[in-house]
Amino acid sequence: MPQYKSFPLPDTAEGLTEAEILSWHVQPGDEVTVNQIIVEIETAKAAVELPCPWAGVVTELHVRPGDTVTVGTPILTIDTDPGGAAAPAPAPAAAAPAEEEMKPLVGYGSKTVTAKRRARKGPAVPAEPAAAAVQEQVGQAFTSTNGSAPAAVRPAPAQPEPAAAGGYVPLAKPPVRKLAKDLGVDLRSLTGTGADGVITREDVQQAASAPEQAAAPVATRGGERRVPIKGVRKMTAQAMVSSAFTAPHVTEFLTVDVTPMMELRARLKNHREFRDVRLTPLAFCARAVTMAIKRTPEVNAAWDEAAQExxxxxxxxxxxxxxxxxxxxxxxxxxxxxxxxxxxxxxxDELTTTAREGKTPPGDMVNGTFTITNVGVFGVDTGTPIINPGESAILAFGAIRDMPWVVDGDIKVRKVCQLALSFDHRLVDGQQGSEFLADVGALLADPGMAMTF
Structure with a gap:
């Protein structure tokens, strides 16, 4: 008989509580294999593709693209024994025909499709109790092998339905939704040109290149545009508010003549060990930071409030x-x-490339000890950075500019940048913060100082 297993949203990173469903790679009736990618989710830190732990046939998708789901909530059900012996015949009213006409989830288009899945076994389950049953499964074990399908949220009709913000859920396929999110286009502001009003990639691209030609947003007033707070933006906001109102911040500034560093960088580009390496000023800053930390370990420490350590x-x-x-x-x-x-x-180089492609593993974004924010790449001189939670300091590395500088009593044009160090005054005293910042500046101003560290 069929063996149904429900797949709950897993914790893909330390402390994950929820994630957004970006796109499904499977549909009800599809056969899947072990480790086949079935869904792409966006956590508070990155986009992650989830593999299937079992082989079988997909019977239900419990959530839609765009939904935010709590960890432990079942997101799909799989029949791991589709060729097993048949269960007792269900009542006629509850039986789903083998070639059942199913409407797709919102976001998959509005055409009816023929579901290529086996007839459903077991008693009829009303829609509302089904939804309640799914909620009761939160945090429970992965599997349900009693021979009957677990209760599930039924697929929604394809027509637009009211959204939480008072507008409507637009019709668009998952790749189009992802493209719109990446380009910052609000799908609710578009009129789809595809079949039955479905929004296409071309609609999104046109809106991104000429936003003034897009249709007026449905759920806006007075030129406003409302975007749900979730994903990376939600995580960043929570972390920054927590840090700003927990750690007493102090920020110090230092202007540095980095001409010797830039000259060394130019020489190293022709060195055989660096010819195939993208050697940026940030790499020099990172090296200076790691060396300076050895002399001021307080900036690499953490405050444990619970243990008072x-x-x-x-x-x-x-x-x-x-x-x-x-x-x-x-x-x-x-x-x-x-x-x-x-x-x-x-x-x-590898880190920044992976991050911009949205492929940074969640595990690579936790348990940091010190942070550098390179505001110089945006042409900014400096700022007052907020410390990441769990750390005690953060360094802003500003733009390198040609500026007048006094050298041996004469004014010359030099390569100059500004550094800003924010530190937690519970852990780092003013003297320690100043010494660390001075060490970083000295190493950038004269790389030969590294010989003395």
Whole structure:
């Protein structure tokens, strides 16, 4: 007889509580194999593809693309024994025909499709109790092998339905929804040109390139545009508010002549060990930070409020703030203190490329010890960065500019940048913060100082 197993949303990262369903890679009636990718989700940190732990036939999708789901909530059901012996025949009123006419979930288009799945076994289950049963499964075991299908939320009709914000859920396929999200286009502001009003990729691309030509938003007033707070933006907001109102921030600034560093960078580009490496000023900054931490370990410590302890760390998991289409994330370079300048350059290049592609694993964005935010890439001189929760300091690395500078009593044009260090005054005293910032500045102003560290 059929063996139904429900797949709950797993915790893909430490402390994950919810995630948004981006797109389904399977539909009811599809056969799946072990480790086949079945769904793409967006956590508060990254987009993640989830594999299937079983082989079988998909019988139900319990959530739609765009839904935010709590960890532990069943998101689909699979029959792992579709060829098993038949169960007792259900009552005629409850039986679903073998070639049942099913309307797809909102976002998959409005055409009716023929579901290629086996007739459903077991007693009839009303829609409302089914939804309640799904809620009761939150946090329960992965499987249900009693021979009857677990209660499930039925697929919604394809026509637009009221949205929480008072507008309507637009018709668009999951890849189109993802494209719109990446380009910052509100689907509710568009009129679909596809069959039955479905929004197409061309509709989204046209709106992104000429937003003034897009249809007026349905759920807006007075030129406003409302976007749900979720995903990376929600995580960033919670973290920054928690840090700003928990750790007493102090920010210090230092202007540095980095001409010697830039000259060394130019020479190293022709060195055989660096010819195939993208050697950026950020790599020099990262190397200076890891060396300076050895002399001021307080900036690499953590405040444990629950245990009433200060945790000093002998390793440096260096966070690099990276701007991505999904928002700001901070992936980590693990054990950065053990890396040479070349190794750091390679690691930073790989880290930023992966982050911009939205492929950073959730595990790479937790347990950092110190962060650098490179505001210089945006042409910004400096700022007052907010410390990441669980850390004690963050360094802003500003733009490198040609500026007048006094050298041996003469004014010359030099390469100059500004540094800003924010630190938690519970852990780091003013003297310690100042010494650390001065060490970083000294290493950038004269890389030869590294010989003395």
């Amino acid at each position: 200060i945790v000093y760390k002998d390793y440096v998991h260096l966070g690099i703030a990276a701007a991505t289409p999904r928002g700001l994330i901070v992936p980590k370079v693990r054990d950065a203190e053990r890396m040479s300048l070349r190794e750091l350059a390679v690691a930073l």
